[in-house]
Amino acid sequence: MKKILLVLLLLIPLAFASWQSVAAMAIIISMTLLAAVFAVGMGIENETLKALSKDEFYQLIVLALLMVILLGTDGILDAISQSSALTQGQPTIQDAAIVSLDDTYQNLSKCLNTISGTDNSIAIEASKGCSCQLTGGGYSVSACGGFPMLSTPFSMSGSIVGYAIAEVASAKKIITLTKDFALVLFLPLGIILRTFRFSRGAGGFLIAFGISAYILMPAGIIFVDMLNEQFMSDEGAGYRDEYSNPGGIDVKKCDPCETAFGSNSDKAVDAYGNLRANLKKYLYIILLKATLGPAVALLLFAGGLKALSGLFGAEVDVSAITRFV
Amino acid sequence: MVVATVCSPEFMDFLTSTIFPLAAYAGIITAIIIAVSFMVGQAIRNPKVTVWAKTEVVQLFISFVSLLLLSSLFGFFCSIDMHNIADIFEITYSGPSSMFDAAEDYLVSAARYSHNALTVVRYHLEGYTVLGCMGAFKCAYSMDHTGWGCWFGFSGTQTQPFGGYAALNAALNTIFNSTLMSYLMSLNYLMILLYIYKGFAFFLFPIGIFMRSMPYMRSFGSVLISIAISFSIIYPLFLATFNLMGDSIFNKPDYLPDPSLSNFLDEDTYPEHVAGVGATLGSATYGADFVKDVYYFPNGEKPAEAIAFGGMAFVVGFFLPSLAMLAAVASVVYLARLYGEEVDLSRIMQMV
Structure with missing residues (x-):
């Protein structure tokens, strides 16, 4: 499941043109950073870091929704x-x-x-x-x-x-x-x-x-x-x-x-x-x-x-x- | 064009050779204090001290990550090419490449646009004011441009043929003040930007990094970092974004909403010394409209357009830069909250 998600994420930049691809790349970079923070949080068993990365992940979902709203209805x-x-x-x-x-x-x-x-x-x-x-x-x-x-x-x-x-x-x-x-x-x-x-x-x-x-x-x-x-x-x-x-x-x-x-x-x-x-x-x-x-x-x-x-x-x-x- | 100091090699050298080692020393001192506190907490079995030590470890880690992220953040924003950004959003852009230069370019252009508005409004205001002060003497028993009443004495009617510009002068005075404010605000925001480029990043950001690593000084350091980032990154970023619309906002290359207003940029049209004698003589003999059309408004007058230009200058020189400032202040609050601090910047907003 995680691999499929990763492949889908990597395909996102190819699916859009111009600014949408930049936004998708920004999401991927942000997700990579979040994964690193989450991994560190798990490594040192710190709930604050894990909660922070989870919260940011929800923000990425909100962001994806915003993009869909903007693209899907052509505004x-x-x-x-x-x-x-x-x-x-x-x-x-x-x-x-x-x-x-x-x-x-x-x-x-x-x-x-x-x-x-x-x-x-x-x-x-x-x-x-x-x-x-x-x-x-x-x-x-x-x-x-x-x-x-x-x-x-x-x-x-x-x-x-x-x-x-x-x-x-x-x-x-x-x-x-x-x-x-x-x-x-x-x-x-x-x-x-x-x-x-x-x-x-x-x-x-x-x-x-x-x-x-x-x-x-x-x-x-x-x-x-x-x-x-x-x-x-x-x-x-x-x-x-x-x-x-x-x-x-x-x-x-x-x-x-x-x-x-x-x-x-x-x-x-x-x-x-x-x-x-x-x-x-x-x-x-x-x-x-x-x-x-x-x-x-x-x-x-x-x-x-x-x-x-x-x-x-x-x-x-x-x-x-x-x-x- | 002032080069943003934050992008200079000197700033990076200062950061790596002075601030990073200082922050590292502060971090080591903090780590030692944390370790000692943790051991003491364990020894005396005091959970408060132990929890404090654990919290501080996380904060120390956040400080370390912040140090790396923030220094790379400045590098990232220094490397942004505004032409590429314009290409991404399919916008025609003719400004500078660097984000920091583009921000400066916006405010310089806004000042130029506002100054043009100021000149056009002032041209009309000066014309109407001078004309309003002129007098004419119409001789009694008139014969074309003169009259019998002036041949044997001084008999006739004294008038001010252009005395009726109170309404226009009031309208133009109001807009003159507003446009002057727009011009001064553009320059004010430009000075703030230049100060940020030369002072903020060098001063607040490194001190913030150092302070955040020191025990008990974290909140102070966080606020300094928040202010430094917001004013060094967000404020120029917004201005540079507005500059992407520069061709439309400023009507480049004229910096005028209507090219015909360029007639009012050259105040040499005014007759200077001959005005008093020539215009009075002209108004007395050839009529009031002759003086107005020949001496003061040879290309016609456009008071409504001048006033509208002043209104547009307000948007360009006052409204949009104020939004950039609002965004920077909002960002300070947001970033400070991110670092765990609440900052009340309402007083700064009142200044804006």
């Missing part, structure tokens, strides 16, 4: 990532998340342009000053003093949109990388590293990182999208129009020389009223899609990383990552 993860319930018409969940993030990025760019354009119009009006001087005498007056109050909310809006764009770009970068490399690099390398005890923590962490970033991160984006769609459809088309189609904000021209009471201040108040009325139209894109989506995705990723790294060998303190949120 359970691929199956999840291609689930039609999540892909929203795209080939995989990662593609769906990237399309969603691209769409959000385009909308955010438009929002930034609109906010910047309106900010520019308001600032020009706010900076106007009227002068009239002739041979040393004259006057200067600024009757557009109501407009500067609007620059603070625009400054805050710009800051929030800037954060949102950066968040979306970062989430897309991580998902794009893991889409290309999670299955071909992180998982196989993690499995190989997990073979040896000294690198088991690193291997487990790499596997956990690969799975979390490959599945949970895009899933976070898609889940929030689905919730948003449900929210919008429940509230009806009018609600969608009211909350998700940001447009320009009208700013009336101010005449800095016109000092008649109310003539210019009403224009500033009108611009503020337009700003307030249009503000909620930005909420869907900026807060729900661009801020909540990546935040949920990152939290799912961090939670998955903690749970899976514990499952695969070494629990990681992910509090540093969750602080990024």
Whole structure:
């Protein structure tokens, strides 16, 4: 029986190509070392060494199971990532998340342009000053003093949109990388590293990182999208129009020389009223899609990383990552 | 490129000629103490002393095996060729061959990528800031670019045609800070790596081996070995793994997510001394857009792309190296547990 097992083990490298053969060789090397430790344990009748080698042997069985899962189903993860319930018409969940993030990025760019354009119009009006001087005498007056109050909310809006764009770009970068490399690099390398005890923590962490970033991160984006769609459809088309189609904000021209009471201040108040009325139209894109989506995705990723790294060998303190949120 | 000291012949010489003999002496001393304790335990029929002696024999054996395994471990990781690893996983890789060099290459590239992001964001920020401070005077009773109001006195309207960049400046300032942090963190992680290459392996690993062979100092030695292995092997290993994706991560050879952003790497576009006079005159006579298009953004402006670049730089320069650091810290805990010690590294994590 032992000889058959040995022959089977030696045949493993021939059965696979590329990384699988390396993983199989790693298993064999690890098994050889375990056999040596077990033999020493038997020789000096030491139960600790024997228990250690037995424990490691179970870890090798777990490793073999991991390889079978990865190979046998051609990636359970691929199956999840291609689930039609999540892909929203795209080939995989990662593609769906990237399309969603691209769409959000385009909308955010438009929002930034609109906010910047309106900010520019308001600032020009706010900076106007009227002068009239002739041979040393004259006057200067600024009757557009109501407009500067609007620059603070625009400054805050710009800051929030800037954060949102950066968040979306970062989430897309991580998902794009893991889409290309999670299955071909992180998982196989993690499995190989997990073979040896000294690198088991690193291997487990790499596997956990690969799975979390490959599945949970895009899933976070898609889940929030689905919730948003449900929210919008429940509230009806009018609600969608009211909350998700940001447009320009009208700013009336101010005449800095016109000092008649109310003539210019009403224009500033009108611009503020337009700003307030249009503000909620930005909420869907900026807060729900661009801020909540990546935040949920990152939290799912961090939670998955903690749970899976514990499952695969070494629990990681992910509090540093969750602080990024 | 700094050569990892851990792979140098000097390190191996130091290990074999100094540390191994020291560890051997410590091992012999420990063995003598164990043997005496065992005999005393037998003589006075004290099972506690006898059991302690037996446990110590096992630990001494583990120390001996650790010594051999760990020294060969460094040799193994020094001999790894990253191109072969890339071939195994069928990845296109153009970085250095050595794992330790590849780790350094990742952080150097991350710093370069973050610096490019910083430059692109700063270009926009500087442009908008300078433009925002410009003023224009529009003469009353205008006639094309001038007006009658300026012929007989000084009558007209003073404006700031580019004063409305508060929103963009706020957005870019936020990302500028974040990108600056990414750049500094890349350099910070690079300095840690170089320190590890030059200091950790020479200092902690040999001391750990020696201490672990000494009676009653085993736990201390174990922690030192765990830290030395994790930071000398696991941290570079993760960075080198990330470097396998280097062509995709950094968009080599441009180190830019979009080649058109290279227009913003050259800040000589700015008009320097003529800016104040020329731009003000230009804005007063030819209109505000003329000044903006000719002097500051001749190739157009891309604030959203600049901000997105900053976000990507955060992933490359901050997020991924932090994961490598997290993996190294997790590995310290795991290895220390393997040697029978529990280490609380939560404070180090808070520093990260």
